[in-house]
Amino acid sequence: MMEENEMMNEKEDLFSKAVRAGKRTYFFDVKTTKNDEKYLTITESKRRFDNEQNRFFFEKHKIFLYKEDFEKVSKALGDAINFIETGVYPEDYNEEPATNNEDGLDKWFDDLDKNN
Numbered sequence: 001m002m003e004e005n006e007m008m009n010e011k012e013d014l015f016s017k018a019v020r021a022g023k024r025t026y027f028f029d030v031k032t033t034k035n036d037e038k039y040l041t042i043t044e045s046k047r048r049f050d051n052e053q054n055r056f057f058f059e060k061h062k063i064f065l066y067k068e069d070f071e072k073v074s075k076a077l078g079d080a081i082n083f084i085e086t087g088v089y090p091e092d093y094n095e096e097p098a099t100n101n102e103d104g105l106d107k108w109f110d111d112l113d114k115n116n
Helices: 004-012 067-086 102-114
Strands: 015-021 024-032 038-050 055-066
Touching (some): 038 067
Antiparallel strands (some): 015 024, 024 038
16 A cells, blocks of 8 residues: 555646756746646756765755746747747847846846836
8 A cells, every 4th residue: 555645746746857968957847836837847967976975866956946937938949949049039129137246136026026
């Protein structure tokens, strides 16, 4: 008989796709919340070497995307990819890029919140 945690994990994981890209692997996983709402996790995994322990390990970074944000994130990703490929800014482009100083970054995030 399965334990409750194992049953929850089976219910959570609905879809998984791995994309190998050089030294990185990206995992796209569709999961569900306790309320059966679907969401996407994107995990970047990079193999690294720890000199102190003399062994390899995997460094992981994870992003959670929820259903209500899919359209905005998809558009922004499409705009960014299109800009990389063509050099053309989208018609609605008016954001200032994030800067490395905290004040500029805070202002940029505040401006993003205003556009929601």
